[in-house]
Amino acid sequence: xxxxxxxxxxxxxxxxxxxxxxxxxxxxxxxxxxxxxxxxxxxxxxxxxxxxxxxxxxxxxxxxxxxxxxxxxxxxxxxxxxxxxxxxxxxxxxxxxxxxxxxxxxxxxxxxxxxxxxxxxxxxxxxxxxxxxxxxxxxxxxxxxxxxxxxxxxxxxxxxxxxxxxxxxxxxxxxxxxxxxxxxxxxxxx
Amino acid sequence: xxxxxxxxxxxxxxxxxxxxxxxxxxxxxxxxxxxxxxxxxxxxxxxxxxxxxxxxxxxxxxxxxxxxxxxxxxxxxxxxxxxxxxxxxxxxxxxxxxxxxxxxxxxxxxxxxxxxxxxxxxxxxxxxxxxxxxxxxxxxxxxxxxxxxxxxxxxxxxxxxxxxxxxxxxxxxxxxxxxxxxxxxxxxxxxxxxxxxxxxxxxxxxxxxxxxxxxxxxxxxxxxxxxxxxxxxxxxxxxxxxxxxxxxxxxxxxxxxxxxxxxxxxxxxxxxxxxxxxxxxxxxxxxxxxxxxxxxxxxxxxxxxxxxxxxxxxxxxxxxxxxxxxxxxxxxxxxxxxxxxxxxxxxxxxxxxxxxxxxxxxxxxxxxxxxxxxxxxxxxxxxxxxxxxxxxxxxxxxxxxxxxxxxxxxxxxxxxxxxxxxxxxxxxxxxxxxx
Numbered sequence: 001x002x003x004x005x006x007x008x009x010x011x012x013x014x015x016x017x018x019x020x021x022x023x024x025x026x027x028x029x030x031x032x033x034x035x036x037x038x039x040x041x042x043x044x045x046x047x048x049x050x051x052x053x054x055x056x057x058x059x060x061x062x063x064x065x066x067x068x069x070x071x072x073x074x075x076x077x078x079x080x081x082x083x084x085x086x087x088x089x090x091x092x093x094x095x096x097x098x099x100x101x102x103x104x105x106x107x108x109x110x111x112x113x114x115x116x117x118x119x120x121x122x123x124x125x126x127x128x129x130x131x132x133x134x135x136x137x138x139x140x141x142x143x144x145x146x147x148x149x150x151x152x153x154x155x156x157x158x159x160x161x162x163x164x165x166x167x168x169x170x171x172x173x174x175x176x177x178x179x180x181x182x183x184x185x186x187x188x189x190x
Numbered sequence: 191x192x193x194x195x196x197x198x199x200x201x202x203x204x205x206x207x208x209x210x211x212x213x214x215x216x217x218x219x220x221x222x223x224x225x226x227x228x229x230x231x232x233x234x235x236x237x238x239x240x241x242x243x244x245x246x247x248x249x250x251x252x253x254x255x256x257x258x259x260x261x262x263x264x265x266x267x268x269x270x271x272x273x274x275x276x277x278x279x280x281x282x283x284x285x286x287x288x289x290x291x292x293x294x295x296x297x298x299x300x301x302x303x304x305x306x307x308x309x310x311x312x313x314x315x316x317x318x319x320x321x322x323x324x325x326x327x328x329x330x331x332x333x334x335x336x337x338x339x340x341x342x343x344x345x346x347x348x349x350x351x352x353x354x355x356x357x358x359x360x361x362x363x364x365x366x367x368x369x370x371x372x373x374x375x376x377x378x379x380x381x382x383x384x385x386x387x388x389x390x391x392x393x394x395x396x397x398x399x400x401x402x403x404x405x406x407x408x409x410x411x412x413x414x415x416x417x418x419x420x421x422x423x424x425x426x427x428x429x430x431x432x433x434x435x436x437x438x439x440x441x442x443x444x445x446x447x448x449x450x451x452x453x454x455x456x457x458x459x460x461x462x463x464x465x466x467x468x469x470x471x472x473x474x475x476x477x478x479x480x481x482x483x484x485x486x487x488x489x490x491x492x493x494x495x496x497x498x499x500x501x502x503x504x505x506x507x508x509x510x511x512x513x514x515x516x517x518x519x520x521x522x523x524x525x526x527x528x529x530x531x532x533x534x535x536x537x538x539x540x541x542x543x544x545x546x547x548x549x550x551x552x553x554x555x556x557x558x559x560x561x562x563x564x565x566x567x568x569x570x571x572x573x574x575x576x577x578x579x580x581x582x583x584x585x586x587x588x589x590x591x592x593x594x595x596x597x598x599x600x601x602x603x604x605x606x607x608x609x610x611x612x613x614x615x616x617x618x619x620x621x622x623x624x625x
Contacts (some may be wrong), residue, residue: 034238049591
């Protein structure tokens with residue numbers, strides 16, 4: 001993934017403490033993300049562990065995939081509450097979101113390992129917000145993130161919210177992950 | 191030089207600096223990198239893709255590979271992943287591989303690491319598993335990382351880390367017989383929340399901690415991640431040194447240190463151990479704390495004793511004390527963390543019976559050493575919650591679906607509480623069995 005300043009798409013809204021078992025249940029970890037075809041398969045199982053009532057807030061019971069066999073979701077941006085990605089160190093979690101077509105997650109804050117994995121692998125943009133957007137944005141709203149301006153605009157409601165600057169991880173996301181970043185800095189041979 | 195915490199001292203020494211500040215980004219040299227069957231194949235893929243098909247790991251002695259997650263399953267993909275590890279070990283000539291089906295097979299990596307002498311005070315241990323923080327019990331910096339980080343370490347022996355501020359948890363007094371380290375850490379997580387230590391180090395201190403044996407200290411550090419902690423750590427004392435020396439065949443030298451007097455802690459929490467009560471974490475979060483006496487009588491379908499958190503000898507001794515000579519009322523699964531624990535269950539006796547006999551006579555089922563149902567896994571996993579049932583478990587996590595079914599309810603508790611509850615089929619206070 002290359003870092004794009006504007007990320008636009010349909011929002012899928014979740015609550016607090018969306019842990020890695022909800023993002024990608026353990027039974028699917030037998031797929032090996034190093035094999036491209038299996039990487040794509042993770043997309044089908046992304047968010048498979050979220051209890052139906054908590055999937056697609058505020059109403060819930062909104063499937064993340066139109067058809068259960070779809071690899072890619074019709075949503076491109078996840079809006080969530082606190083502590084997104086807590087739990088296991090499985091990199092399969094940001095991989096599953098990437099494979100499902102998610103470009104960015106906007107949460108109040110992230111669990112440390114998930115955040116690091118998201119950035120290091122360059123899978124998704126983990127944006128943070130001081131506002132509790134998971135109670136302001138509705139699943140299905142069309143939203144536009146402007147990373148330079150640090151804003152999230154809800155095109156459905158016309159409301160505009162601010163995001164925290166991505167800060168020191170920008171160069172890693174711009175390079176496309178920690179390996180291309182390290183090569184560009186001469187830390188690894190090109 | 192400013193006074194420093196134990197975590198800061200270890201990170202400073204590994205980055206070639208005299209001191210480091212919380213928030214500072216540093217590059218460190220890694221002492222041990224551990225991976226397993228779930229994250230190993232992805233890590234190996236990252237390594238090959240970025241360093242080349244013929245690349246060699248930075249140091250063969252420092253890479254430890256312990257398959258433990260999906261072992262006793264007919265799942266072809268899971269078995270294929272162990273084959274990926276085997277091929278890599280062969281290609282690289284790695285000496286520290288604990289292969290399935292061999293004499294060397296161990297089981298749960300976090301318990302296997304210390305048993306096999308891979309944990310030492312003052313070192314940095316990284317592993318592709320969030321419970322890698324368990325090894326902080328040996329006075330080292332240990333934390334979980336993803337495949338990309340691990341692939342980077344595999345090729346370079348280095349990683350970058352942000353120095354965490356340290357939270358200090360002081361436990362005063364000896365543990366009463368009805369409490370275990372699991373109750374202490376569930377109390378802490380209940381107090382600070384499952385995000386209360388995010389990006390921070392959790393240092394455990396006080397005479398209550400040093401009175402604990404090594405396994406109980408591991409339980410404390412093991413669940414630091416359930417509060418979002420970057421690492422859990424306990425300064426090494428004579429018990430640590432004796433244990434480490436008894437296990438490290440190579441007798442590698444190590445550095446024993448502790449936080450300086452006057453070191454800056456972001457916050458300090460003090461507990462009087464005697465005033466604590468047995469704790470459970472109710473569904474569906476490890477910070478959903480309740481005291482056992484508040485939810486006793488809650489009907490249960492299953493009891494589970496196992497995992498890196500609750501499948502060590504200390505855990506089984508505690509459970510056996512309660513189960514000896516009695517019969518369980520609900521399905522009860524016993525899963526030793528490692529093959530060493532499994533062997534000891536067959537030899538160690540309580541009141542003339544081996545612990546294994548005690549569990550079998552009580553009607554429990556005993557599985558083979560592995561992570562088993564702690565994290566659900568393939569559908570044929572021993573003890574997995576395949577239906578929406580209610581389970582009390584000595585494991586570490588109870589988010590929705592963690593042990594299998596999305597609607598299953600998991601209560602986390604100490605081995606004493608789980609064993610007492612297995613006898614009655616409802617949440618039961620261990621004080622009814624242990625004075």
